[in-house]
Amino acid sequence: MAVGLSEPVDILPVAGIKLASVAAGIKKNGKDDMVVFIIDEHASCAASFTQNAFCAAPVTLAKKNLKQAPPRALLINSGNANAGTGDTGMQNAVQSCQWLAQELNCSAEQVLPFSTGVIGEQLPMDVMQSGIKQVVQNPLEDNWLLAAKGIMTTDTVAKAVSRTLIIDGSKVTLSGIAKGSGMICPNMATMLSFIATDANIEENYLQQCLSDAVAISFNAITVDGDTSTNDACVLIATAKAGNKPLNNSSANAGTFVTALNEICQQLAQTIVRDAEGATKYVTVSVQLAKSIVEAKNVAYTIAHSPLVKTALFASDPNWGRILAAVGRAGIEQLDISCINIFLGDVCIVRNGGVDADYQEEKGQAVMNEEEISITVELHRGDDAATIWTSDLSHEYVRINSEYRS
Amino acid sequence: MAVGLSEPVDILPVAGIKLASVAAGIKKNGKDDMVVFIIDEHASCAASFTQNAFCAAPVTLAKKNLKQAPPRALLINSGNANAGTGDTGMQNAVQSCQWLAQELNCSAEQVLPFSTGVIGEQLPMDVMQSGIKQVVQNPLEDNWLLAAKGIMTTDTVAKAVSRTLIIDGSKVTLSGIAKGSGMICPNMATMLSFIATDANIEENYLQQCLSDAVAISFNAITVDGDTSTNDACVLIATAKAGNKPLNNSSANAGTFVTALNEICQQLAQTIVRDAEGATKYVTVSVQLAKSIVEAKNVAYTIAHSPLVKTALFASDPNWGRILAAVGRAGIEQLDISCINIFLGDVCIVRNGGVDADYQEEKGQAVMNEEEISITVELHRGDDAATIWTSDLSHEYVRINSEYRS
Numbered sequence: 001m002a003v004g005l006s007e008p009v010d011i012l013p014v015a016g017i018k019l020a021s022v023a024a025g026i027k028k029n030g031k032d033d034m035v036v037f038i039i040d041e042h043a044s045c046a047a048s049f050t051q052n053a054f055c056a057a058p059v060t061l062a063k064k065n066l067k068q069a070p071p072r073a074l075l076i077n078s079g080n081a082n083a084g085t086g087d088t089g090m091q092n093a094v095q096s097c098q099w100l101a102q103e104l105n106c107s108a109e110q111v112l113p114f115s116t117g118v119i120g121e122q123l124p125m126d127v128m129q130s131g132i133k134q135v136v137q138n139p140l141e142d143n144w145l146l147a148a149k150g151i152m153t154t155d156t157v158a159k160a161v162s163r164t165l166i167i168d169g170s171k172v173t174l175s176g177i178a179k180g181s182g183m184i185c186p187n188m189a190t191m192l193s194f195i196a197t198d199a200n201i202e203e204n205y206l207q208q209c210l211s212d213a214v215a216i217s218f219n220a221i222t223v224d225g226d227t228s229t230n231d232a233c234v235l236i237a238t239a240k241a242g243n244k245p246l247n248n249s250s251a252n253a254g255t256f257v258t259a260l261n262e263i264c265q266q267l268a269q270t271i272v273r274d275a276e277g278a279t280k281y282v283t284v285s286v287q288l289a290k291s292i293v294e295a296k297n298v299a300y301t302i303a304h305s306p307l308v309k310t311a312l313f314a315s316d317p318n319w320g321r322i323l324a325a326v327g328r329a330g331i332e333q334l335d336i337s338c339i340n341i342f343l344g345d346v347c348i349v350r351n352g353g354v355d356a357d358y359q360e361e362k363g364q365a366v367m368n369e370e371e372i373s374i375t376v377e378l379h380r381g382d383d384a385a386t387i388w389t390s391d392l393s394h395e396y397v398r399i400n401s402e403y404r405s
Numbered sequence: 406m407a408v409g410l411s412e413p414v415d416i417l418p419v420a421g422i423k424l425a426s427v428a429a430g431i432k433k434n435g436k437d438d439m440v441v442f443i444i445d446e447h448a449s450c451a452a453s454f455t456q457n458a459f460c461a462a463p464v465t466l467a468k469k470n471l472k473q474a475p476p477r478a479l480l481i482n483s484g485n486a487n488a489g490t491g492d493t494g495m496q497n498a499v500q501s502c503q504w505l506a507q508e509l510n511c512s513a514e515q516v517l518p519f520s521t522g523v524i525g526e527q528l529p530m531d532v533m534q535s536g537i538k539q540v541v542q543n544p545l546e547d548n549w550l551l552a553a554k555g556i557m558t559t560d561t562v563a564k565a566v567s568r569t570l571i572i573d574g575s576k577v578t579l580s581g582i583a584k585g586s587g588m589i590c591p592n593m594a595t596m597l598s599f600i601a602t603d604a605n606i607e608e609n610y611l612q613q614c615l616s617d618a619v620a621i622s623f624n625a626i627t628v629d630g631d632t633s634t635n636d637a638c639v640l641i642a643t644a645k646a647g648n649k650p651l652n653n654s655s656a657n658a659g660t661f662v663t664a665l666n667e668i669c670q671q672l673a674q675t676i677v678r679d680a681e682g683a684t685k686y687v688t689v690s691v692q693l694a695k696s697i698v699e700a701k702n703v704a705y706t707i708a709h710s711p712l713v714k715t716a717l718f719a720s721d722p723n724w725g726r727i728l729a730a731v732g733r734a735g736i737e738q739l740d741i742s743c744i745n746i747f748l749g750d751v752c753i754v755r756n757g758g759v760d761a762d763y764q765e766e767k768g769q770a771v772m773n774e775e776e777i778s779i780t781v782e783l784h785r786g787d788d789a790a791t792i793w794t795s796d797l798s799h800e801y802v803r804i805n806s807e808y809r810s
Contacts, residue, residue, distance in 0.1 A: 314807065
């Protein structure tokens with residue numbers, strides 16, 4: 001039930017990155033479940049991880065490895081999250097990195113592990129071992145789409161985006177993949193997303209670009225308010241494009257930042273369009289807030305409300321539920337007589353009460369659309385935030401009550 | 406789909422309180438939708454209201470009237486919340502109080518108005534006027550159960566409880582009713598609940614008793630995390646029982662407090678048992694926390710997680726979802742190696758990882774029950790909190806996507 005999504009096409013190779021995907025046997029349905037990124041020497045790498053205190057073993061290990069050596073490979077499995085698995089889970093993550101490192105003649109610290117799937121089950125290590133031997137057989141620069149498919153769990157559509165740009169006269173490519181459609185409310189991180197560019201970028205600046213991009217993309221989406229234990233986003237710059245190293249004083253930095261932000265927002269929005277059971281794609285925008293934190297807080301309160309989400313599913317312009325969500329968002333000294341609320345372009349609430357010109361037919365027409373925007377004006381300041389979310393459907397309940405059966 | 410609920414019986418009259426309920430015509434289904442409580446002189450009254458900034462007109466007016474004069478009547482309508490209705494909504498609430506005051510020969514400030522139902526529609530004032538004339542015809546002390554039915558909206562079972570106790574040798578009665586099964590996450594207030602006693606209690610102390618009782622009852626339940634615009638809880642003491650006035654230095658105060666806490670907890674739990682679409686009744690207890698706020702925060706994060714709630718609906722011991730919710734509850738410097746999690750009496754997580762003795766069959770046996778407890782030990786301090794919640798079922802989505810159709 002993806003909203004306005006089709007299979008990605010024209011995902012461009014990035015010089016210095018080879019990918020492969022195989023069906024190792026972790027997923028019971030026989031689909032691809034193991035992906036490697038093989039990274040040439042001299043690449044830079046930035047990453048952003050889940051803030052969930054119960055972060056998975058691979059997240060802990062990837063953070064640690066990233067500090068020790070420049071990564072030469074990403075090892076990603078789907079079908080098993082290796083989260084809540086204690087010491088054994090950590091040993092299994094370490095062992096998996098060692099196996100891949102042996103195949104690639106690098107150190108185990110140069111492999112970053114990522115897992116996604118069911119929480120609380122140990123990785124099947126015999127399957128991991130044979131999968132790793134298999135996945136290194138034929139890595140290709142052109143395997144981005146295969147990799148996007150290999151990291152899927154409940155996703156119904158693969159998620160991948162590319163951009164090209166010119167920096168210092170050099171043609172630069174930026175490609176990324178992502179997965180995720182449930183347990184989505186990233187907190188300073190994201191569901192799994194892997195982005196690579198052949199641009200030459202200083203590593204500190206690369207991390208800054210990624211953190212800024214994540215704040216307005218992966219950290220601005222929610223499906224169900226549940227922050228995963230395994231969220232991670234990695235940005236690799238292989239430096240093959242030949243441009244002068246970019247940093248925050250480069251004249252061309254803005255060109256790269258714009259393209260990266262677009263890639264991240266498009267991947268993040270794709271996750272919401274493919275949200276579990278989604279029938280609506282909803283943009284929630286809060287304007288004229290005292291701070292960005294306040295604006296995001298109101299936006300998330302609306303986006304997480306089961307009553308708002310079921311009204312969206314029903315195409316019901318039941319705006320009282322939006323109003324109630326704004327009212328419980330915990331804003332100190334909120335003057336409701338200053339609040340306006342819009343459904344699409346239709347003003348439903350003006351100065352805290354139903355707009356004099358509002359007619360149910362106008363609200364109904366907006367709600368009948370697949371893509372809906374909700375805008376709240378607080379009139380408390382100049383800050384704003386926009387987030388993206390989905391509705392709460394029968395299909396969401398079905399998927400999540402049957403996921404392990 | 407109420408869990409372990411049957412129609413209340415033996416709801417005892419409270420001397421000094423007469424009640425009546427009629428079908429005024431606000432609800433389209435012809436069921437009762439207007440209730441009055443008529444209160445004798447010399448009664449004390451305490452109340453607790455929603456903290457939603459978009460509180461409804463009747464909430465604003467009831468708060469104001471309560472400060473001005475001792476209440477002689479409560480006027481409650483179901484089927485229309487009179488919320489998000491602006492100045493007209495406030496005028497309609499004032500007018501309704503005036504009409505009832507005329508019938509009862511008291512001042513309009515001595516009437517407290519309450520409304521529950523759809524948000525954003527104006528009260529039908531002709532229906533209100535004729536209903537008020539009708540509802541005052543035959544109020545009786547024995548009408549508690551009728552009143553409990555008259556305030557229902559999506560509730561499937563009426564909610565009422567009574568207790569008797571002896572204070573200073575006087576027999577004291579305590580009776581209460583409540584309504585609510587969706588938009589339930591009271592914040593320092595409750596869904597509609599009306600409780601009366603014939604005990605003689607000093608008004609300041611009455612408010613203290615109510616606030617304390619609400620904190621561990623109505624403020625400890627959640628169905629969907631949505632705090633209503635109309636929550637209110639009223640406690641009336643008519644002083645007819647003949648006991649010496651109770652205050653916080655009375656030897657017998659504890660007897661009354663215990664009975665009041667029991668009434669409030671039972672009414673609150675009844676709301677959860679009758680939660681929209683509920684198939685499970687779930688107790689979430691967080692132990693050994695640094696503070697009560699921290700314990701409640703973790704408990705609510707679990708109780709609001711759509712993934713935990715759908716796993717409960719599926720009777721799926723998918724404890725990874727509970728663990729992920731604990732991990733995203735935002736506790737500073739949480740040491741996950743100190744955390745234990747129990748499903749019923751079964752330890753699923755010990756020291757942050759799956760318990761060595763855990764077997765899926767044991768977790769499954771607990772999840773198969775209709776009544777389930779989830780206990781989390783944080784080992785950070787000595788504080789604790791217990792809250793009650795329901796699961797997220799297909800029926801919840803159906804009810805809330807069809808509510809206005």
